[in-house]
Amino acid sequence: MDLELGPADADFRSDVRAFLDEHLSEELRAAVAASTGTFCDLSAMSRWHAILNERGWVAPDWPMEFGGPGWSDTQRHIFASECALAGAPPTHTFGIRMCGPVLIRFGTPEQQLHYLPRILTGEHRWCQGYSEPGSGSDLASLKTAARSDGDDYIVSGSKIWTTLAHQATHMFCLVRTDFDVRAQAGITFLLIDMSTPGISIRPIVNIAGDHEFNQVFFDEVRVPKINRVGDENAGWAVAKHLLEFERGGNYAAGLRARLGWVRRLAVNSQADDESFRCRLARAEIEVTAVEMQERRVISALSLGEAPGNAASLLKLQGSELTQKLDELAIEAVGPRMSPVDAEADVAMGRYLYDRSVTIFGGTSEIQRNIIARTVLAL
Numbered sequence: 616m617d618l619e620l621g622p623a624d625a626d627f628r629s630d631v632r633a634f635l636d637e638h639l640s641e642e643l644r645a646a647v648a649a650s651t652g653t654f655c656d657l658s659a660m661s662r663w664h665a666i667l668n669e670r671g672w673v674a675p676d677w678p679m680e681f682g683g684p685g686w687s688d689t690q691r692h693i694f695a696s697e698c699a700l701a702g703a704p705p706t707h708t709f710g711i712r713m714c715g716p717v718l719i720r721f722g723t724p725e726q727q728l729h730y731l732p733r734i735l736t737g738e739h740r741w742c743q744g745y746s747e748p749g750s751g752s753d754l755a756s757l758k759t760a761a762r763s764d765g766d767d768y769i770v771s772g773s774k775i776w777t778t779l780a781h782q783a784t785h786m787f788c789l790v791r792t793d794f795d796v797r798a799q800a801g802i803t804f805l806l807i808d809m810s811t812p813g814i815s816i817r818p819i820v821n822i823a824g825d826h827e828f829n830q831v832f833f834d835e836v837r838v839p840k841i842n843r844v845g846d847e848n849a850g851w852a853v854a855k856h857l858l859e860f861e862r863g864g865n866y867a868a869g870l871r872a873r874l875g876w877v878r879r880l881a882v883n884s885q886a887d888d889e890s891f892r893c894r895l896a897r898a899e900i901e902v903t904a905v906e907m908q909e910r911r912v913i914s915a916l917s918l919g920e921a922p923g924n925a926a927s928l929l930k931l932q933g934s935e936l937t938q939k940l941d942e943l944a945i946e947a948v949g950p951r952m953s954p955v956d957a958e959a960d961v962a963m964g965r966y967l968y969d970r971s972v973t974i975f976g977g978t979s980e981i982q983r984n985i986i987a988r989t990v991l992a993l
């Protein structure tokens with residue numbers, strides 16, 4: 616395993632840094648610094664998406680023939696890390712990181728031709744319609760029904776916790792097309808235009824006071840069958856492929872950036888607090904451990920090996936460490952906590968929002984179950 620960057624990758628990192636210096640404006644950085652959730656305001660995300668698309672860098676994971684930059688695993692990791700460290704906004708992630716790769720793998724040529732360029736330009740913004748009231752961890756129990764009607768499906772039911780559904784033009788959605796077979800065997804993957812009659816969206820305001828997710832209702836919504844990805848009742852395999860993209864991720868750079876933020880918050884208030892400094896040092900060691908774990912994965916990928924259960928390990932470590940850093944941030948700003956202190960307000964918002972990081976993308980308990988099964992053979 617080689618954990619050091621070779622000269623070509625070091626040059627690539629310099630190019631990325633130069634690009635970020637030139638194009639990542641103070642305004643864009645400020646939008647990220649002020650955000651408490653995973654995303655920031657729509658206009659900042661759209662602007663950054665367009666800047667990266669212009670450079671051909673908006674879809675790092677896509678093959679070149681579909682508009683990807685043709686990077687190696689190491690280059691993709693470098694790019695994501697540098698963006699996180701520089702405080703760049705996210706792009707329209709659900710299309711770029713989830714729907715696009717699924718269409719590249721399972722879509723028809725017509726679907727690829729229609730949707731992929733529009734994901735790249737940001738004309739189409741996607742949301743993920745998986746979870747339902749009563750079907751989260753046990754996703755295969757989902758009940759939103761699609762009945763066949765000629766060339767269409769008629770979809771009825773509800774999806775919940777649908778992030779950015781209120782900003783999305785489209786949803787990729789799991790529906791039940793057969794109620795009489797094993798749960799996983801009756802699921803179909805559909806692409807749904809959010810402007811279709813019969814769709815309504817109810818905002819859900821999270822504990823931090825922000826509107827990021829929603830409940831979406833389908834009342835006899837007509838979806839053309841040409842919008843099905845894969846065969847009818849074969850959606851589970853498509854869904855699982857997509858979850859690999861959701862869970863696999865780049866945590867270390869985000870954690871390193873957050874650690875630096877906590878340090879800045881604490882510099883005046885906690886400098887003499889030995890217990891705080893010890894806990895911050897321990898958090899730094901854990902961030903370094905996540906970095907090493909990620910580099911191990913990149914090294915395995917570049918040697919053509921499978922990352923194995925690393926996605927679950929990283930999700931578990933990364934999300935729990937995020938919460939620890941938030942707790943330290945709250946301690947650091949505690950004495951000046953007030954809604955008129957912008958920094959303290961962001962710290963409180965992040966602390967509250969990040970209660971969710973051990974829930975979305977598979978809860979910590981579910982990750983532990985996977986690790987118990989695949990690592991410990993329990």
Ligand SMILES: Cc1cc2nc3c(=O)[nH]c(=O)nc-3n(C[C@H](O)[C@H](O)[C@H](O)COP(=O)(O)OP(=O)(O)OC[C@H]3O[C@@H](n4cnc5c(N)ncnc54)[C@H](O)[C@@H]3O)c2cc1C
Pocket residue numbers: 742743744745746747749750751752753775776777778779828971974975976977978979980981984
């Ligand atoms: C901020 C946020 C954004 C989200 N965005 C989206 C989105 O865009 N699209 C989407 O489809 N979904 C989204 N979700 C939903 C998310 O995927 C689910 O919340 C998650 O899968 C957990 O499901 P649940 O909430 O129904 O909890 P449940 O599955 O009901 O779990 C409740 C508790 O029971 C535990 N539990 C459940 N099963 C087991 C088990 N077998 N063993 C041990 N413990 C278990 C869980 O760990 C949890 O603590 C989002 C969630 C959050 C918090």
